[in-house]
Amino acid sequence: xxxxxxxxxxxxxxxxxxxxxxxxxxxxxxxxxxxxxxxxxxxxxxxxxxxxxxxxxxxxxxxxxxxxxxxxxxxxxxxxxxxxxxxxxxxxxxxxxxxxxxxxxxxxxxxx
Amino acid sequence: xxxxxxxxxxxxxxxxxxxxxxxxxxxxxxxxxxxxxxxxxxxxxxxxxxxxxxxxxxxxxxxxxxxxxxxxxxxxxxxxxxxxxxxxxxxxxxxxxxxxxxxxxxxxxxxxxxxxxxxxxxxxxxxxxxxxxxxx
Numbered sequence: 001x002x003x004x005x006x007x008x009x010x011x012x013x014x015x016x017x018x019x020x021x022x023x024x025x026x027x028x029x030x031x032x033x034x035x036x037x038x039x040x041x042x043x044x045x046x047x048x049x050x051x052x053x054x055x056x057x058x059x060x061x062x063x064x065x066x067x068x069x070x071x072x073x074x075x076x077x078x079x080x081x082x083x084x085x086x087x088x089x090x091x092x093x094x095x096x097x098x099x100x101x102x103x104x105x106x107x108x109x110x111x112x
Numbered sequence: 113x114x115x116x117x118x119x120x121x122x123x124x125x126x127x128x129x130x131x132x133x134x135x136x137x138x139x140x141x142x143x144x145x146x147x148x149x150x151x152x153x154x155x156x157x158x159x160x161x162x163x164x165x166x167x168x169x170x171x172x173x174x175x176x177x178x179x180x181x182x183x184x185x186x187x188x189x190x191x192x193x194x195x196x197x198x199x200x201x202x203x204x205x206x207x208x209x210x211x212x213x214x215x216x217x218x219x220x221x222x223x224x225x226x227x228x229x230x231x232x233x234x235x236x237x238x239x240x241x242x243x244x245x246x247x248x
Contacts, residue, residue, distance in 0.1 A: 060183045061175065065146060068186045071217055082217075 026104030124159035137248035152191035185214035
């Protein structure tokens, strides 16, 4: 019996580390529920990163490593956001790992 | 950084699908990129098919990971080589291959396409210059 997460009365499968089993199942409510479990209330700044990650995955078929995420965010959303201090302030468990989980993506490639 | 930087070459010889080698090689390159070494990626034999444009994997039920090659520049991999003889033997040319851009965010230096088609003698030279070759 694999784990599930309940969002709006619907069950979604997740793996042993809490990542969504099926990328295509994702709805924004999943991010909200996962964040609440980590004691985070999602703000527009969080959504910027979550949406950015989903677009990145859509284009390149991978979730970026944190170093790459930081650079790419800096380019897309401005230098003041493209640094790990800012990203860690939003996602204290690691911007790539935690934000990717909220975004319904697999664990980032190159995350060691 | 004062540590010794080694020349790593990742050598890709196999077609993208049918075996797991091509995808595994790409993952190793992306993970290894975190270690700040001098990395090059070489495509020869059927490996040249990995970089072809317009791949469609729907009918074989595999993930199409060809878009992922375009992130190599983001991962600071700056040297991607393709053996010309392998391309020609398969009726392909550089026009059939994806373009991979590279940009230095600090200096804003940009290279539009880091994929370089080279002749066999150069392939041999580059292999000789490498400290380690990972063959997939």
